[in-house]
Amino acid sequence: QVQLVESGGGLVQPGGSLRLSCAASGLTFDSYTMGWFRQAPGKERELVAAISPSSGTTYYTDSVEGRFTISRDKAKNTMYLQMNSLKYEDTAVYYCAGRIGIITTRVRDYVSWGQGTQVTVSS
Numbered sequence: 372q373v374q375l376v377e378s379g380g381g382l383v384q385p386g387g388s389l390r391l392s393c394a395a396s397g398l399t400f401d402s403y404t405m406g407w408f409r410q411a412p413g414k415e416r417e418l419v420a421a422i423s424p425s426s427g428t429t430y431y432t433d434s435v436e437g438r439f440t441i442s443r444d445k446a447k448n449t450m451y452l453q454m455n456s457l458k459y460e461d462t463a464v465y466y467c468a469g470r471i472g473i474i475t476t477r478v479r480d481y482v483s484w485g486q487g488t489q490v491t492v493s494s
Contacts, residue, residue: 373397373483375467380488383457387492391452393467393485400448404470406430406481407441407452409463409490416466420452421474430474434460457492464489 379391391407406421420441421430429441440453450467465488468481 373469375469375483375485377465377467377485377488380465380490382491382493384494385458385492387457388453388455389457389490391454391465391467391488391490393450393452395448395450395467395469398469398483400443401445402471403483404472404474405441405443405450406468406470406474407450408466408468408478408481409461410466410487411460411463414463416478418476418478419465421476422450423474428474430476454490457490459492462490462492 374396376394383389401424404423407419408416409419410416419432419435420439422441422443438456443450467485469483470481
């Protein structure tokens with residue numbers, strides 16, 4: 372069965388950095404478009420960043436462009452999200468998700484989900 376396991380969340384001060392990891396198993400990792408979503412309290416889940424199977428195409432939501440970097444390691448079946456210059460508004464539960472097909476921003480298009488990891492930006 373497909374399993375996505377996130378790690379790397381935590382408490383960080385504004386301006387700090389974190390790197391999230393998503394370890395994938397039970398799927399053909401190279402065939403999946405992968406994405407990082409986040410959900411803050413009282414808000415809808417949103418796509419933060421996504422990466423195509425070949426890593427040739429990436430997507431970032433405007434609010435993280437230039438601060439976050441998504442990547443994937445085929446040999447380790449793992450996806451990463453390097454988050455720099457973190458802001459209070461980046462506080463959320465971050466989820467990794469996968470789908471077969473092109474990058475989309477719709478939550479319902481992603482069929483495989485991790486359990487999430489909490490990122491809290493606070494002084």
